[in-house]
Amino acid sequence: MAVETIRWQGPCPGGHVALIEQTLLPGRAEIAAIHTLAEMIAAIRRLAVRGAPAIGVAAGYGLVLALQELGEAPTERFRERLSSAKAELAAARPTAVNLAWALARTAGKVECMPLDTPSPALLAALFSEAGAIASEDAAQCRRMGELGAELIADGSSVLTHCNAGALATGGIGTALAPIYVAVERGKRVHVWADETRPLLQGARLTAWELSEAGIEVTLITDSMAAACLASGRIDAVFVGSDRIARNGDVCNKIGTYGVAVLARRHAVPFYVVAPLSTFDPDVPDGASIPIEERAPEEVTEGFGPRTAPAGVGVWNPAFDVTPAELVTAIVTERGILEGPDRAKVEALLRDAGRI
Amino acid sequence: MAVETIRWQGPCPGGHVALIEQTLLPGRAEIAAIHTLAEMIAAIRRLAVRGAPAIGVAAGYGLVLALQELGEAPTERFRERLSSAKAELAAARPTAVNLAWALARTAGKVECMPLDTPSPALLAALFSEAGAIASEDAAQCRRMGELGAELIADGSSVLTHCNAGALATGGIGTALAPIYVAVERGKRVHVWADETRPLLQGARLTAWELSEAGIEVTLITDSMAAACLASGRIDAVFVGSDRIARNGDVCNKIGTYGVAVLARRHAVPFYVVAPLSTFDPDVPDGASIPIEERAPEEVTEGFGPRTAPAGVGVWNPAFDVTPAELVTAIVTERGILEGPDRAKVEALLRDAGRI
Numbered sequence: 001m002a003v004e005t006i007r008w009q010g011p012c013p014g015g016h017v018a019l020i021e022q023t024l025l026p027g028r029a030e031i032a033a034i035h036t037l038a039e040m041i042a043a044i045r046r047l048a049v050r051g052a053p054a055i056g057v058a059a060g061y062g063l064v065l066a067l068q069e070l071g072e073a074p075t076e077r078f079r080e081r082l083s084s085a086k087a088e089l090a091a092a093r094p095t096a097v098n099l100a101w102a103l104a105r106t107a108g109k110v111e112c113m114p115l116d117t118p119s120p121a122l123l124a125a126l127f128s129e130a131g132a133i134a135s136e137d138a139a140q141c142r143r144m145g146e147l148g149a150e151l152i153a154d155g156s157s158v159l160t161h162c163n164a165g166a167l168a169t170g171g172i173g174t175a176l177a178p179i180y181v182a183v184e185r186g187k188r189v190h191v192w193a194d195e196t197r198p199l200l201q202g203a204r205l206t207a208w209e210l211s212e213a214g215i216e217v218t219l220i221t222d223s224m225a226a227a228c229l230a231s232g233r234i235d236a237v238f239v240g241s242d243r244i245a246r247n248g249d250v251c252n253k254i255g256t257y258g259v260a261v262l263a264r265r266h267a268v269p270f271y272v273v274a275p276l277s278t279f280d281p282d283v284p285d286g287a288s289i290p291i292e293e294r295a296p297e298e299v300t301e302g303f304g305p306r307t308a309p310a311g312v313g314v315w316n317p318a319f320d321v322t323p324a325e326l327v328t329a330i331v332t333e334r335g336i337l338e339g340p341d342r343a344k345v346e347a348l349l350r351d352a353g354r355i
Numbered sequence: 356m357a358v359e360t361i362r363w364q365g366p367c368p369g370g371h372v373a374l375i376e377q378t379l380l381p382g383r384a385e386i387a388a389i390h391t392l393a394e395m396i397a398a399i400r401r402l403a404v405r406g407a408p409a410i411g412v413a414a415g416y417g418l419v420l421a422l423q424e425l426g427e428a429p430t431e432r433f434r435e436r437l438s439s440a441k442a443e444l445a446a447a448r449p450t451a452v453n454l455a456w457a458l459a460r461t462a463g464k465v466e467c468m469p470l471d472t473p474s475p476a477l478l479a480a481l482f483s484e485a486g487a488i489a490s491e492d493a494a495q496c497r498r499m500g501e502l503g504a505e506l507i508a509d510g511s512s513v514l515t516h517c518n519a520g521a522l523a524t525g526g527i528g529t530a531l532a533p534i535y536v537a538v539e540r541g542k543r544v545h546v547w548a549d550e551t552r553p554l555l556q557g558a559r560l561t562a563w564e565l566s567e568a569g570i571e572v573t574l575i576t577d578s579m580a581a582a583c584l585a586s587g588r589i590d591a592v593f594v595g596s597d598r599i600a601r602n603g604d605v606c607n608k609i610g611t612y613g614v615a616v617l618a619r620r621h622a623v624p625f626y627v628v629a630p631l632s633t634f635d636p637d638v639p640d641g642a643s644i645p646i647e648e649r650a651p652e653e654v655t656e657g658f659g660p661r662t663a664p665a666g667v668g669v670w671n672p673a674f675d676v677t678p679a680e681l682v683t684a685i686v687t688e689r690g691i692l693e694g695p696d697r698a699k700v701e702a703l704l705r706d707a708g709r710i
Contacts, residue, residue, distance in 0.1 A: 025664075026661070026662070026663055026664035026665075027660075027661065192670075194578075195552070195654065195662075197552060197576040197577065197578055198576050200662050203654075203655070203662045203663040204662055204663065207663050207664055207667045208663075208664040211664050216668070217668060218667075218668040218669065219654060219655070219667050219668065219669045219670075220654070220669070220671075221553050221577070221609070221610075221654055222578040223549075223551070223552055223577040223578075224609055224610070224670065224672060224675075225613065226610070226612045226613030227609060227612060227646075227672055227676075228670070230612060230676075254576070254578050254579055255576075255578025255579070255581070257581045257582060257585060258578060258580065258581030258582075258613060258617060261581060261616060261620050262613060262616055265616050291582075299550065299574060299575070299576055300558070300574070303658030303659055303660070303662065304658060304659040304660055305658060306381075306382065307381070307550075307555050307558050307559055307658060308381055308550075308555075308558040308562050308563075308574050309380075309381035309562050309563040309566050310381075312562045312566055312572060312573075312574050313571070313572060313573040313574065314573065314575070315573050315574075315575050315579065315583070316575075316576075317579060320582040320585070321582075321585075
């Protein structure tokens, strides 16, 4: 029911990547056909594909595109090209953790194969690994959706912030996955979407993908979430995460923390939905997470014309941190962590072999 | 130091109104010269002048413009024109309480004068009353500024929401008045301005008027106020109000309530600055205040291109209510009401002869 953000189309070699051209949303929904490494790098750069898990999938397929371009090259030539393509893709969005991770995983699969393996077999292994990243991502999303759907009662209204949906992953999303599954199971769910300034991912992406899926959605500005919660309209909040610290503090799109404080005031549960890969065992707590500050123009000319006086100072942090104590539960593909704290997060990571 | 939003220019009869053409802000700062009633009505309609107190001043001067256009007419003709001009102005923004109040006050001054008073004397009385509204408004703003400035320590950072500044009044504003006075007195004050979606009064107006006055201002999106407060950057919050209930609940621009909740969480004082005329003794509490819901296009195409999918539902309340318990103090021209509640508000209104 959710839109399909990215997929491989056709055989390999010979196929290409089809992805939703997100730069045209919400005005136009077009599928971009990506045939070459250069086209994939350009697509990642212009944010035609975005969202950490979706970028990981794009990166894996990007390597496949680079190497099927070679044709039946000598194995040494193949390995050289793999190495240069990896570097080119890694530079497309240097701060995206999933990009580097997916490149290391797909290329690593080939790098450890016998040196005399012929290039068609290397390409097949690469394609298989890239496909595995995509299908594992989709499976994780579905699993989080199934677990999280239990938290949504029939007839619920759910508030979400930013876009942690199908458009950000190779599956049905993280924060939106429980909603998709709940609706599949016949529950009636109404979604309230914060527009999410400055980049309006809620208005442009979340409202669009939910509408496409036939799910009722009401758009509000970020400043209306407080009144919306106070009015009793919201039964639960679902958000994604960019990074979760070892003590359960949650880093997510700027504005998430404010929603968490308001949810607590109105005794509305605040759920974070994120795969285990989002947890960073090297970060002890939220205060240790570096927060990217972005260009002032996102705030002052975000809608086209300039909407603030020339030369005005701007503070534009891309993320904020919600302390674990405000999080009712974190939904992962390995279960639901209720009342997350350091002990519970560490137990989960230990079980998963992450620490 | 603050900009002058509206003033009478020249003698009466013979003069005109000069006002800052706010529709061009923040891109261009132009003074519109308003010579006729029709021009004043058009200026009010297109929001060239906005903010309850400023509209009151504009309305009084609008009547003066209508009647000086008559020249030395017979007194009966003068009175007829006064009545029709009043009706025309009242229809310019029918829900603006200060508009109706200022019209009743200026016209009332003339209506109770002896029937044989010659029209030049009636015009002089009208002009004098309109001028009194303007100067009383300016004096109230200054008084609130003087009282409120005591709440701002040297070196403070203050957060504000929307525009309750000089651009909204005939003086130095309400919420911004304490800041102007504190700076006049040599205190260093840094202002953080919420952009205030959907109409961006913070970005377009507050950031502009503070910059014009040489006061340091940093613009943030509404969703960044939470992180800003959490970071310890803010020492106090100052906002205005559109209506205050008898129990001290404060109705103000959408988003104010969220800021109040966050201020409380971070133990930052939350001050409301509003003249006594903002208190409504007929409204027992915040829940009884009707909240205007505005057009969805303010959210979906606020600044040109459409930023949400066609047909998406939108909820667009213009105001929210902050319960009195979250208000540290209300600064009025008659003193500061600390920890406002029903008993304190009623005592204030009784002192002022309002109940």
